[in-house]
Amino acid sequence: MNITQHPDLLDRLAASYALGTLRGGARRRFETLAREHATVRAAALVWQTRWSGLTELQPQVAPSPAVWTRIDNLVRAGQLEQAMRAARQATPAHAPAPAPGGWWRNLLVWRVAAAAGAIATLAAVVVGVQVNGGLRVTTGAQIAALQQQLQATPQIQYVAVLADDKAAASMLVTFDPKNNQLVLQRVGGFQEGADKSLQLWALPPAGGPRSLGVLGQDKLLTLVAGEADVRQVPALAISLEPKGGVPSETGPTGPVLFKGELIQRML
Amino acid sequence: MSTRHPDTELMDLLDRIAAQDDSALKSLYDRTASQLFGLALRVVRNRDAAEDVLQEAFLTIWRSAGSYRASLSPPMAWMGLIVRSRALDALRKRSSDRADLMNELDDDMAQTLEGDSPNPMDAADASEQAFALHHCLGKLESKQREVVSLAYLRDQSHGELAEQLKLPLGTVKTWIRRGLEQLRACMARYA
Numbered sequence: 280m281n282i283t284q285h286p287d288l289l290d291r292l293a294a295s296y297a298l299g300t301l302r303g304g305a306r307r308r309f310e311t312l313a314r315e316h317a318t319v320r321a322a323a324l325v326w327q328t329r330w331s332g333l334t335e336l337q338p339q340v341a342p343s344p345a346v347w348t349r350i351d352n353l354v355r356a357g358q359l360e361q362a363m364r365a366a367r368q369a370t371p372a373h374a375p376a377p378a379p380g381g382w383w384r385n386l387l388v389w390r391v392a393a394a395a396g397a398i399a400t401l402a403a404v405v406v407g408v409q410v411n412g413g414l415r416v417t418t419g420a421q422i423a424a425l426q427q428q429l430q431a432t433p434q435i436q437y438v439a440v441l442a443d444d445k446a447a448a449s450m451l452v453t454f455d456p457k458n459n460q461l462v463l464q465r466v467g468g469f470q471e472g473a474d475k476s477l478q479l480w481a482l483p484p485a486g487g488p489r490s491l492g493v494l495g496q497d498k499l500l501t502l503v504a505g506e507a508d509v510r511q512v513p514a515l516a517i518s519l520e521p522k523g524g525v526p527s528e529t530g531p532t533g534p535v536l537f538k539g540e541l542i543q544r545m546l
Numbered sequence: 547m548s549t550r551h552p553d554t555e556l557m558d559l560l561d562r563i564a565a566q567d568d569s570a571l572k573s574l575y576d577r578t579a580s581q582l583f584g585l586a587l588r589v590v591r592n593r594d595a596a597e598d599v600l601q602e603a604f605l606t607i608w609r610s611a612g613s614y615r616a617s618l619s620p621p622m623a624w625m626g627l628i629v630r631s632r633a634l635d636a637l638r639k640r641s642s643d644r645a646d647l648m649n650e651l652d653d654d655m656a657q658t659l660e661g662d663s664p665n666p667m668d669a670a671d672a673s674e675q676a677f678a679l680h681h682c683l684g685k686l687e688s689k690q691r692e693v694v695s696l697a698y699l700r701d702q703s704h705g706e707l708a709e710q711l712k713l714p715l716g717t718v719k720t721w722i723r724r725g726l727e728q729l730r731a732c733m734a735r736y737a
Contacts, residue, residue, distance in 0.1 A: 337699075
């Protein structure tokens with residue numbers, strides 16, 4: 280029997296097919312016919328469109344305000360990540376051959392960067408030893424150059440090492456008031472699940488915790504913060520929250536994983 | 547409320563979202579979140595799960611608004627399909643995570659079916675195609691309308707519906723068959 284010659288039967292089958300109640304062998308036979316005959320395909324499309332109207336007809340229910348906060352946090356985190364990628368791509372200082380998925384994902388870059396940092400630290404220690412050793416090889420010009428270098432580097436005014444309940448360091452936090460930036464570096468092996476987010480909180484002496492932002496999955500993270508956000512805050516904490524975090528007013532809803540004292544640097 | 551057609555307003559917002567304008571995402575959320583949350587809640591029947599669905603759906607809209615125009619759909623229908631598809635994902639994941647969950651939910655559902663309420667659907671913001679469906683569904687008996695709606699929204703077979711609604715399989719089949727016949731006749735007038 281040629282179904283295309285029986286419009287009423289075709290319409291009935293198309294309606295059940297698109298509703299989803301046509302199942303098993305009957306469903307497969309209908310799909311085969313649809314591939315062969317444009318009329319059958321068109322009938323299925325008409326009914327798919329009609330049924331999709333059901334999604335518009337359900338009673339309205341207001342979601343909790345936390346949902347928008349989470350969406351907004353994730354959109355902002357995504358935008359920041361994109362901006363940072365763009366910035367890194369614009370200055371490929373030590374870019375090796377592009378790896379699949381983009382060079383910034385390449386572990387090698389991070390290792391090179393980490394190694395460069397370690398070498399710089401070593402150099403600084405060597406200079407310090409030379410100065411303290413009374414060798415006095417450092418000339419005035421060298422000191423001026425070093426001072427200039429210090430001016431150019433971020434000004435780290437607050438430092439915190441956040442540790443878990445076994446006192447293992449898990450997150451290094453620095454605050455740079457010059458750039459209004461909180462920089463977080465994951466140092467432990469902790470990685471939250473794909474459906475969770477870590478959220479950073481300031482724990483002021485009075486009042487409840489204040490959210491400083493939601494962390495992305497990267498090893499090195501940047502949050503925007505003014506000095507007012509961290510001044511006179513004795514401690515920071517990180518809690519495990521639903522993906523996208525929770526509004527600041529709610530306070531942490533998940534377990535506090537890491538916390539630590541926030542120290543103002545004197546030197 | 548602007549005097550412009552709501553579809554045009556939503557389509558403009560989607561265009562701006564495609565250009566990564568985050569203030570447009572906020573406006574779209576304010577305009578549509580309750581409608582879409584109602585839909586998510588109807589499919590997954592749990593507030594927490596429905597909120598996750600709504601969040602996922604809006605992130606999907608944020609990422610893929612650029613492909614909206616090509617869908618040739620009314621904007622609410624396009625967003626509704628995104629929410630339904632996320633909600634069905636959540637439902638499948640949950641039923642594989644916790645097979646026992648259905649038992650808790652049976653009571654809620656039985657209540658929904660008992661009450662012979664007038665058509666509870668909301669067509670205030672609906673597109674023209676949805677309005678036609680709304681009109682035709684309104685002519686069905688409420689239990690027929692309910693099983694037909696659930697079959698679509700939750701992508702459930704006759705057997706799954708019978709089990710969940712604690713009804714004999716034959717009853718569910720009859721309600722859906724009769725509901726479909728009436729609907730087809732009614733919708734044919736809008737073709």
